[in-house]
Every structure is written in C-alpha cells, then in structure tokens.
Amino acid sequence: MKGHLIPLLMVTAVAPVLVACAREGELAVRPGSPVAAPLETRADNGAGFRPAFEGQTRAPAANSGVKLDVQVVASGLDNPWAVELLPDGRFLISERPGNLRIIGADGRKSEPIAGVPPVYAAGQGGMLDVALDPQFATNRTIYWSYSEPRQGGNGTALARGVLVEDGALRVENVQVIFRQMPTFESNLHFGSRIVFAPDGTLFLALGERSMPQARVQSQDLDSHFGKVVRLNPDGSVPADNPFTGRGDAKPEIWSYGHRNIQSAALDSATGKLWTIEHGPRGGDELNLPRAGHNYGWPVISYGINYSGEKIGEGITAKEGMEQPVYYWDPVIAPSGMIVYRGQLFPQWDGSIFVGGLASMKLVRLQMEGERVVGEEWLLQERNMRVRDVQQGPDGAIYVVADGPNSTLLRLRPAASGGD
Numbered sequence: 165m166k167g168h169l170i171p172l173l174m175v176t177a178v179a180p181v182l183v184a185c186a187r188e189g190e191l192a193v194r195p196g197s198p199v200a201a202p203l204e205t206r207a208d209n210g211a212g213f214r215p216a217f218e219g220q221t222r223a224p225a226a227n228s229g230v231k232l233d234v235q236v237v238a239s240g241l242d243n244p245w246a247v248e249l250l251p252d253g254r255f256l257i258s259e260r261p262g263n264l265r266i267i268g269a270d271g272r273k274s275e276p277i278a279g280v281p282p283v284y285a286a287g288q289g290g291m292l293d294v295a296l297d298p299q300f301a302t303n304r305t306i307y308w309s310y311s312e313p314r315q316g317g318n319g320t321a322l323a324r325g326v327l328v329e330d331g332a333l334r335v336e337n338v339q340v341i342f343r344q345m346p347t348f349e350s351n352l353h354f355g356s357r358i359v360f361a362p363d364g365t366l367f368l369a370l371g372e373r374s375m376p377q378a379r380v381q382s383q384d385l386d387s388h389f390g391k392v393v394r395l396n397p398d399g400s401v402p403a404d405n406p407f408t409g410r411g412d413a414k415p416e417i418w419s420y421g422h423r424n425i426q427s428a429a430l431d432s433a434t435g436k437l438w439t440i441e442h443g444p445r446g447g448d449e450l451n452l453p454r455a456g457h458n459y460g461w462p463v464i465s466y467g468i469n470y471s472g473e474k475i476g477e478g479i480t481a482k483e484g485m486e487q488p489v490y491y492w493d494p495v496i497a498p499s500g501m502i503v504y505r506g507q508l509f510p511q512w513d514g515s516i517f518v519g520g521l522a523s524m525k526l527v528r529l530q531m532e533g534e535r536v537v538g539e540e541w542l543l544q545e546r547n548m549r550v551r552d553v554q555q556g557p558d559g560a561i562y563v564v565a566d567g568p569n570s571t572l573l574r575l576r577p578a579a580s581g582g583d
Contacts, residue, residue: 287351
C-alpha cells in the first residue's frame with residue numbers, strides 16, 4: 165500500500181519578530197521583520213500565555229517535499245504500545261492489555277510471550293514500553309515497563325528477562341529491577357519510555373499519576389512521580405546521579421517537575437536525551453532533561469486545566485525552573501519519538517519525529533542544534549492515532565497505530581515516478 169504526503173506550503177508574511185525577555189517571558193517587538201507563518205493556526209488553549217523566546221511554539225511549516233511509500237508490516241494488533249526491532253528483522257511488540265509478542269518479517273504474530281509478571285491493564289495502564297539490552301545479540305535480555313498491580317494501588321515498574329525461543333516462547337530469569345514509589349490508586353499517567361545511554365546506563369521516564377494529590381509530588385525529590393530516573397542495567401543507582409547521597413531525595417532521580425512522559429529518545433549523534441510530555445489542555449513539552457534540573461510541573465505550565473482554571477501558580481516561568489525547548493498549544497497528545505539519523509531520508513537527518521494520538525498524525529520537527537525551526541505533519545490522511553515511532557537499521561521509519569485491530573507500518577521513500 166502506498167501513501168503520499170500532501171506538501172505544506174511555506175508562507176511568508178511581514179510580522180513582528182518575537183524576542184525573549186529572559187526573566188519574565190515577556191516579548192519585545194522588532195517591527196518590520198519578515199517571519200514565516202506558523203503551521204498551527206488554531207486558537208490556543210493557554211489563556212493568552214506568551215512564549216519565552218522566539219521559536220518556542222508554532223514553528224513555521226517545513227515542507228521537505230518527501231513522498232512516502234507506506235507499507236503495512238502487520239495488522240490485527242491489540243492496542244500496541246511500543247515496537248522494538250530485533251537483529252534478525254523481526255519485531256518485539258508490547259500490547260497494552262498485558263502481552264509481549266514477536267511479529268515476523270512476514271507480519272505473522274506469535275502467541276503472547278510467557279513468563280511476564282501480572283499487569284494492571286485499566287485506563288492508561290497496562291504493558292507499556294519495551295527495549296533490547298545493548299548486548300541483546302549475545303545475552304538475549306529484554307526490558308519492559310508496565311503498570312504493576314499492588315496492594316493499595318499500582319505503579320509503574322521496570323522488569324528484565326532473557327528471551328528464550330526453543331519451541332516455547334518465553335522470558336526466563338525475570339527480575340523487577342525498579343518500582344515507582346509511592347504506590348498509588350490511579351489508572352492514569354504511568355509514563356513511560358526506556359532509553360539506553362552510551363555509557364550503559366538507562367533512563368526511565370515516569371508519569372505523575374494525574375490526581376491533584378499526586379501531581380504535586382513532581383516537585384518532591386522523595387517521590388518518583390513526574391521524574392526521569394537513571395539506573396544501571398541491574399536496577400542499581402549510578403554513583404554519579406545528581407541526588408546520590410542526599411537523605412531527602414531518591415537517588416535514582418535524574419530530572420524532575422515532569423507531567424506524563426510517553427516520548428523519549430537518544431540522539432545517536434550527540435548522546436543527548438530528549439523527552440516529550442503530555443501537557444494538560446495545551447502545553448505539550450519538548451525537553452532536553454539535564455541532571456538535577458527542575459522542569460516546572462505543576463507550578464508553571466503553558467497549559468490550563470480542562471475546567472479552564474490555570475495550573476499551579478498560573479504562570480509560565482519561574483526562577484530555578486527550566487523552559488521547554490518547544491511546546492504545542494493546542495496539544496498533539498505525544499507518544500513515541502525518535503531523533504532520525506540515517507541516509508534513507510537524507511533531508512530528515514537530525515529531525516525529531518513524534519507520534520500524535522489525539523492529533524492523529526506523525527509530527528516532524530526540523531532542528532537546528534537544540535532549537536526547533538520548522539514543523540511538518542505527516543500521515544494525516546490515515547486518520548490514525550500514532551502510538552510509537554522507531555527507526556530501522558536501514559533508515560526506514562516504523563510507526564505503530566494505537567487502538568484495537570491496529571497496524572505496524574513501514575515508511576520508505578516513494579519510488580521516483582510512482583503514483
């Protein structure tokens with residue numbers, strides 16, 4: 165099956181250039197400068213909030229002119245949440261109701277992999293992300309995050325095990341190496357994504373469980389809610405974590421003040437970790453989490469409550485709290501992401517791709533260093549919620565659609581002269 169992108173025209177207009185006023189987030193105006201019109205034209209949700217610097221939101225259309233050959237790799241997936249490519253060309257898929265499966269290159273689905281711990285599959289909970297150990301080719305170890313049922317509630321957990329295929333597909337030597345604490349009763353905002361770093365450590369992105377009494381713990385260093393944590397592969401704490409040795413902080417914490425991160429990826433060219441978190445009504449955020457830094461939730465936000473009330477202190481900036489690199493208002497509902505590094509799509513090298521759930525599209529961010537300079541919307545004609553995005557070893561892009569009876573798609577450049 166083939167699909168094509170509808171080119172987005174770059175439109176220019178004479179308009180003021182917005183210049184950051186560092187402390188307050190107020191904007192100065194330099195009249196008479198040409199700027200490109202933003203791709204997003206809907207009214208914002210954020211009660212008149214203003215960006216802190218030029219280009220922080222509503223980037224101009226970035227028309228790459230790339231036409232796509234869209235192929236269905238597999239169909240009939242049950243609410244898939246994540247995909248990981250195996251070295252032999254097959255796919256490891258998580259399905260939110262509680263399954264891990266292997267999808268063959270021919271699209272055939274395995275039976276559920278046996279041996280995984282029980283999963284709390286309700287609301288936004290279930291089987292979540294999946295990742296391969298960097299040494300998978302020799303140790304066959306896989307990692308997965310999931311919402312864990314517990315006495316008194318539930319919470320995000322991270323497990324690992326050895327994938328065995330000797331006629332009975334299963335994981336052995338299963339260990340739960342991390343549990344988000346405290347245990348809490350909620351079926352919302354579990355996060356989560358698993359990202360391995362070049363030094364062998366791993367990052368796990370976590371949600372803040374959504375409820376008012378839980379979300380405030382994003383600012384509490386003695387809670388895992390609303391955090392990015394950094395672990396050794398066995399679940400132990402790296403000695404150089406920013407809060408190691410502090411009696412008032414959990415040593416796993418890398419960064420804090422996050423809402424609900426369902427997108428995280430490492431840039432293989434720079435080694436930097438990027439995350440994207442769901443905002444409330446408005447205010448989805450692209451961040452570059454740094455050790456020990458506070459990203460503001462729920463004190464500051466570019467979004468508002470669905471009731472219309474302002475979040476936290478009703479402000480978008482505060483000393484000691486980081487600004488997002490970029491934000492969306494209205495939201496795209498982000499899930500899954502990659503920093504593309506490949507030559508199959510040379511025009512896209514260095515771009516960030518993120519899945520849109522409510523927005524039902526694949527979003528490409530054109531980057532210059534650590535700044536967004538353009539935005540492109542792809543796959544809109546398919547009307548599907550995009551749950552995860554991965555890059556294959558040949559540079560192809562794989563996209564997982566959300567929902568029952570869903571698909572895994574492969575994106576390649578369309579053949580020249582194709583229809």
